[in-house]
Amino acid sequence: MTHPHDIEEGGFRATEQAGGDPRAFEANGAGHPSADYLALPSAAREVLDFWFGAPDSPRFGRADSRWFARDDAFDAELTARFAPTLASACSGELDDWQRTPLGALALILVLDQFSRNLHRGHAQAFAGDARALAAAQQLVRTQADRLLPTSHHRVFAYLPFEHAESLEAQRESVRLFDALAEETGERGNLEYAIRHWEIVERFGRFPHRNVVLGRTSTDEERAFLLEPNSSF
DSSP, rough: OOOOOOOOOOOOOOOOOGOGGGGGOOOOOOOOOOHHHHOOOOOHHHHHHHHHHOOTTTTSSSSTTTTTSHHHHHHHHHHHHHHHHHHHHTTTGGGGGGGSSHHHHHHHIIIIHHHHHHTTSSGGEEEEEEEEHHHHHHHHHTGGGSSSSSHHHHHHHHHHHHSSSSSSHHHHHHHHHHHHHHHSOOOOHHHHHHHHHHHHHHHOHHHHHHHHOOOOOOHHOOOOOOOOOOOO
């Protein structure tokens, strides 16, 4: 995980770009799960329900303080429930989840977020990043990100760009979070995206990952890591 967010629910217009009937992906409101949600594999629904709450639950559409907290109990719960799911996602066995926007988001959550909880402090925390970024790129390329039901969902669809040690991906992260800020009026996510971009622009990578990834830090990176807000 990288940072706390304080974001509001947003409503998003479906487009024809994602394929299929766009009305099937529109949020129907609390208590009314959408057609694409009901058609998801049960394992994908379990991922989404755990993270965001079921569509008919009071949690749905609300921020969860556990998302970006360092919480051993939460990490342990995720490990107990989703370790096999993460292994399957990393091996490509769940790629067919990408047939719908919500399914793609469920896959991104497993690869980009659950991996960080299950393997916090270890190199494996980043093992799913490349697959997560590819799924996020496909979601954005087809404009299917705009079919997701709330701004919370879109934030997690965009985080693989923010987590990438790629200047191109970082620029896309800033673009996406800037557009989301224009819609919601909340700029916290954009500010974090800019901070990530600035670090990758300066160093070409995130220096705070060097130890767990077995990389040697430069003198400049070591000095930077002594500064406030140098790690996420």
